[in-house]
Amino acid sequence: MRYVSPMVIASLTVTPVGTETPSLSRYVAECARVLDESGVKHTLTPMGSVLEGSLDEILQVVRKVHEIPFSQGVLRVSTRLTIDDRRDKEATAQGKLDSVEKRLKKEMD
Amino acid sequence: MRYVSPMVIASLTVTPVGTETPSLSRYVAECARVLDESGVKHTLTPMGSVLEGSLDEILQVVRKVHEIPFSQGVLRVSTRLTIDDRRDKEATAQGKLDSVEKRLKKEMD
Amino acid sequence: MRYVSPMVIASLTVTPVGTETPSLSRYVAECARVLDESGVKHTLTPMGSVLEGSLDEILQVVRKVHEIPFSQGVLRVSTRLTIDDRRDKEATAQGKLDSVEKRLKKEMD
Amino acid sequence: MRYVSPMVIASLTVTPVGTETPSLSRYVAECARVLDESGVKHTLTPMGSVLEGSLDEILQVVRKVHEIPFSQGVLRVSTRLTIDDRRDKEATAQGKLDSVEKRLKKEMD
Numbered sequence: 001m002r003y004v005s006p007m008v009i010a011s012l013t014v015t016p017v018g019t020e021t022p023s024l025s026r027y028v029a030e031c032a033r034v035l036d037e038s039g040v041k042h043t044l045t046p047m048g049s050v051l052e053g054s055l056d057e058i059l060q061v062v063r064k065v066h067e068i069p070f071s072q073g074v075l076r077v078s079t080r081l082t083i084d085d086r087r088d089k090e091a092t093a094q095g096k097l098d099s100v101e102k103r104l105k106k107e108m109d
Numbered sequence: 110m111r112y113v114s115p116m117v118i119a120s121l122t123v124t125p126v127g128t129e130t131p132s133l134s135r136y137v138a139e140c141a142r143v144l145d146e147s148g149v150k151h152t153l154t155p156m157g158s159v160l161e162g163s164l165d166e167i168l169q170v171v172r173k174v175h176e177i178p179f180s181q182g183v184l185r186v187s188t189r190l191t192i193d194d195r196r197d198k199e200a201t202a203q204g205k206l207d208s209v210e211k212r213l214k215k216e217m218d
Numbered sequence: 219m220r221y222v223s224p225m226v227i228a229s230l231t232v233t234p235v236g237t238e239t240p241s242l243s244r245y246v247a248e249c250a251r252v253l254d255e256s257g258v259k260h261t262l263t264p265m266g267s268v269l270e271g272s273l274d275e276i277l278q279v280v281r282k283v284h285e286i287p288f289s290q291g292v293l294r295v296s297t298r299l300t301i302d303d304r305r306d307k308e309a310t311a312q313g314k315l316d317s318v319e320k321r322l323k324k325e326m327d
Numbered sequence: 328m329r330y331v332s333p334m335v336i337a338s339l340t341v342t343p344v345g346t347e348t349p350s351l352s353r354y355v356a357e358c359a360r361v362l363d364e365s366g367v368k369h370t371l372t373p374m375g376s377v378l379e380g381s382l383d384e385i386l387q388v389v390r391k392v393h394e395i396p397f398s399q400g401v402l403r404v405s406t407r408l409t410i411d412d413r414r415d416k417e418a419t420a421q422g423k424l425d426s427v428e429k430r431l432k433k434e435m436d
Contacts (some may be wrong), residue, residue: 011156022197025212029209033216043208045120093156103134
């Protein structure tokens with residue numbers, strides 16, 4: 001099977017399970033550092049990261065980031081990925097936000 | 110059962126199913142408008158909205174926003190909610206981001 | 219706003235954060251017990267529970283189940299809810315499975 | 328980086344966006360067929376599929392299943408994957424259910 005591999009937008013949340021305390025920032029920071037090094041475009045939100053790239057790039061980086069808490073001693077990790085893949089036109093994270101903003105402004109006119 | 114009802118942070122994505130075109134911005138814009146009116150603190154991200162408020166406020170606004178695409182003629186809606194509820198200390202969306210930033214800076218020192 | 223409130227199908231996952239060990243079965247069992255008592259139709263899967271009921275019933279039971287790990291001493295809970303709400307016809311969890319099965323059989327004829 | 332690659336349990340939901348009707352069973356059936364052919368252990372639930380396999384197998388099959396609705400003419404696909412990866416002991420989907428059942432029985436004694 002051949003297919004186009006356009007840019008997709010994804011959200012990623014990596015949750016370590018069985019950490020001693022409720023604070024997860026040392027794990028999130030390390031995941032963010034690995035995302036930074038990956039070259040994949042990404043933004044940290046309070047509920048996970050938003051990624052932009054080809055589907056293959058994104059699956060590769062998810063594979064890598066999912067490993068991080070294990071390398072920090074955690075024994076169980078719950079990782080959630082949502083992929084938004086649109087092939088009728090080029091989609092970007094910023095473009096999605098802009099198109100909603102534009103509609104909101106139009107309605108107020 | 111009595112319990113404290115502190116602030117929680119949540120992410121919300123409302124996806125209309127069976128729309129004629131792949132574009133969902135008219136539905137997202139209307140949901141954003143209802144969120145704006147609700148008084149619940151929220152930020153739009155490219156993959157959904159991040160909400161902040163008491164758990165009860167958030168469940169109420171989710172109930173409301175989930176109805177929006179139906180009121181616009183859609184016949185099926187898939188709504189996803191993730192709640193992050195932490196009760197050992199007061200958590201805010203900005204605080205979560207700050208605490209990751211602080212760690213990243215410390216590591217680079 | 220008035221609306222029909224038909225049956226919806228939902229999936230629910232409640233993840234305690236900051237437990238001492240990676241094992242979560244004591245929390246999942248307690249959540250399952252509360253679901254059993256709630257009267258809401260539900261099935262346990264290896265990745266969460268599938269619920270069936272009116273949207274209001276489901277939001278109420280989610281509210282209750284989300285509290286469980288806190289009542290067991292956990293200080294942070296991550297709860298994920300996905301709602302599939304279809305209003306062009308009556309949908310049931312079993313009906314969704316049947317309709318996929320029927321298609322798979324037809325294709326093999 | 329070297330790491331053990333044990334069995335993980337995952338849930339997968341593939342949602343076509345911009346279909347003409349709210350019915351998605353023709354897409355779900357085709358995804359189920361591809362899962363069947365993949366050799367990866369899986370069960371259909373009313374809210375998605377539960378998969379069992381190595382992380383790499385699962386990411387590969389997710390990549391494949393995500394393509395299905397596009398090959399059926401859909402122009403936008405929203406795919407959600409949750410990975411539960413536990414490395415302190417061998418975990419299976421059935422084992423997770425059994426361990427909850429066992430606790431529920433013990434409590435009732």
